[in-house]
Amino acid sequence: MKRWHWIALSLLGLWLAAWMVLTWPASQDDALIHLRYADNLALHHFITYDGVHPDYGASSLLYVSLLAVLTGLTKSPNLPRVVSSVVHGLLFAGVAYGVCLRIPASARVARLCGVVLLVLLAMPSAVRWLDDGMETGTVLAAVSLIAWVVHGQFAKLGAGDEETGHGSFIAFILLGLFSVLLRTELCLPCLFGTLILVLGRGVAGLKASGWRGVLRRSHLAVGAGAAMVTILATMHVLLPDTAVAKSHGLGHWFNPIHDTGVTLGGAMSFGAGLAAFWLLTLLLVWLENGPPTLSTALANAFFPVVLVLASLRGQEIQGVRYLGWTFFFPIVWNTLELARGAGCTSRVRRSAGWSAGRGVALAAAFLAVLLLDLPFEASVLYRVLTHRGDTMREFQQQHLEVLRDRQGVSADIGYIGYFSEARICDLSGLVNGRAAARLTNAERNVACGATHPEFAFGNSSQLAALGGHTDLSGWEICGQYEFLNVRSADTHYLLVRPEIAEEVCRATGSEAGRAAPAHW
Numbered sequence: 001m002k003r004w005h006w007i008a009l010s011l012l013g014l015w016l017a018a019w020m021v022l023t024w025p026a027s028q029d030d031a032l033i034h035l036r037y038a039d040n041l042a043l044h045h046f047i048t049y050d051g052v053h054p055d056y057g058a059s060s061l062l063y064v065s066l067l068a069v070l071t072g073l074t075k076s077p078n079l080p081r082v083v084s085s086v087v088h089g090l091l092f093a094g095v096a097y098g099v100c101l102r103i104p105a106s107a108r109v110a111r112l113c114g115v116v117l118l119v120l121l122a123m124p125s126a127v128r129w130l131d132d133g134m135e136t137g138t139v140l141a142a143v144s145l146i147a148w149v150v151h152g153q154f155a156k157l158g159a160g161d162e163e164t165g166h167g168s169f170i171a172f173i174l175l176g177l178f179s180v181l182l183r184t185e186l187c188l189p190c191l192f193g194t195l196i197l198v199l200g201r202g203v204a205g206l207k208a209s210g211w212r213g214v215l216r217r218s219h220l221a222v223g224a225g226a227a228m229v230t231i232l233a234t235m236h237v238l239l240p241d242t243a244v245a246k247s248h249g250l251g252h253w254f255n256p257i258h259d260t261g262v263t264l265g266g267a268m269s270f271g272a273g274l275a276a277f278w279l280l281t282l283l284l285v286w287l288e289n290g291p292p293t294l295s296t297a298l299a300n301a302f303f304p305v306v307l308v309l310a311s312l313r314g315q316e317i318q319g320v321r322y323l324g325w326t327f328f329f330p331i332v333w334n335t336l337e338l339a340r341g342a343g344c345t346s347r348v349r350r351s352a353g354w355s356a357g358r359g360v361a362l363a364a365a366f367l368a369v370l371l372l373d374l375p376f377e378a379s380v381l382y383r384v385l386t387h388r389g390d391t392m393r394e395f396q397q398q399h400l401e402v403l404r405d406r407q408g409v410s411a412d413i414g415y416i417g418y419f420s421e422a423r424i425c426d427l428s429g430l431v432n433g434r435a436a437a438r439l440t441n442a443e444r445n446v447a448c449g450a451t452h453p454e455f456a457f458g459n460s461s462q463l464a465a466l467g468g469h470t471d472l473s474g475w476e477i478c479g480q481y482e483f484l485n486v487r488s489a490d491t492h493y494l495l496v497r498p499e500i501a502e503e504v505c506r507a508t509g510s511e512a513g514r515a516a517p518a519h520w
Contacts, residue, residue: 031133176223476513
């Protein structure tokens with residue numbers, strides 16, 4: 001690789017590191033839900049939010065287990081942020097290795113697509129979603145690895161190599177196992193990857209290899225199946241309570257489609273940018289290598305499949321982390337396909353007069369658009385991320401442990417639940433068990449009001465809805481917190497009963513609490 005390539009990669013890596021430092025210690029609210037689960041797992045040795053009742057309110061059993069192990073080294077609330085940032089850095093390094101050292105220089109289109117993917121991973125919106133303390137970066141790393149190994153195995157099949165060593169077979173099983181334990185929906189890339197390998201040589205090849213050949217190529221599916229059995233054996237259900245609480249049935253089929261559009265636009269280059277780049281790489285594969293094969297169709301099917309499944313369930317999509325992997329897998333696959341097809345002149349290219357230079361021009365144009373967007377995205381997200389870091393420090397500096405073991409109510413339970421160590425009735429239905437997850441929002445307001453809470457944490461609309469079922473008159477505001485989003489600020493209030501207001505307000509630095517508005 002040329003010296004200027006190393007310089008460019010180093011500068012891009014330094015840019016990414018600078019954004020990680022500038023936005024420290026910003027973490028997402030949900031990251032502290034995971035951390036509280038991890039603390040309780042380390043202490044009680046089962047998945048529980050309150051330390052008493054088992055529940056499945058964590059979206060990633062593997063990530064919670066990893067955090068639980070690491071809590072033996074540190075009890076810092078910044079632990080999820082550290083883990084996600086380390087994984088983000090490793091993901092960036094892995095893509096850089098794959099692009100610069102594994103893709104030949106002759107595959108110019110593939111190399112440039114890899115560079116674009118690296119830039120997308122270094123954009124401010126990538127830091128927003130990959131360094132927020134959640135498992136998103138780990139999920140992208142897992143699907144990248146699945147795409148890489150499946151494509152490698154697929155290429156061997158094309159060369160007539162049917163053999164998979166015992167060590168590789170076991171490694172692929174473990175990859176499938178850990179991927180599904182990381183996120184249940186990653187059973188899809190494991191299943192589709194298996195289909196690609198099983199059907200890779202067509203029906204004739206399938207008949208020729210027989211059932212033994214099918215088994216040799218089903219390692220990812222075996223690992224995914226083992227993970228599902230493990231989840232069922234330990235949690236007794238396959239889908240987490242979070243999925244149940246955010247599912248509203250087929251009658252709300254259009255909501256996921258609407259949410260997806262809003263989510264992708266709001267995530268900027270890490271949402272709309274990833275989606276557009278996925279479509280571009282698919283177009284380039286078509287133009288460079290000819291019409292998509294069955295394997296390419298399967299590798300690019302995740303986003304529509306997930307969108308259809310979400311619509312059938314009426315599933316809320318509240319962040320691009322639920323969709324990012326559906327673009328990342330096919331982008332990696334398509335890039336590898338472009339590298340594999342480099343130097344081959346397809347019939348399509350000959351008949352249409354297509355040349356690799358045009359593919360380079362398309363990829364370069366996309367890269368130019370990204371660079372033009374960079375100043376705008378940086379200015380918007382710098383404000384959001386630094387403010388989130390300030391909010392994190394604010395919670396750390398206050399003495400919310402004064403609420404320990406008290407009964408509280410909240411719809412956004414991450415920060416308040418972790419720093420207070422209180423008993424929380426979750427208005428979103430995520431961490432109070434399967435029965436609470438199945439309730440409607442109105443039913444949860446009634447149920448949480450019946451717990452006789454001593455404090456409530458939420459924004460104006462959430463507190464107003466709670467006030468319809470719980471008498472909040474006389475309660476006092478002992479804290480006000482700004483959760484800044486790209487489009488707006490979401491102000492949350494800590495509302496407490498008058499008999500504990502003096503003690504709580506002193507702990508939060510609000511010497512004199514303000515009375516709750518009458519409409520609450």
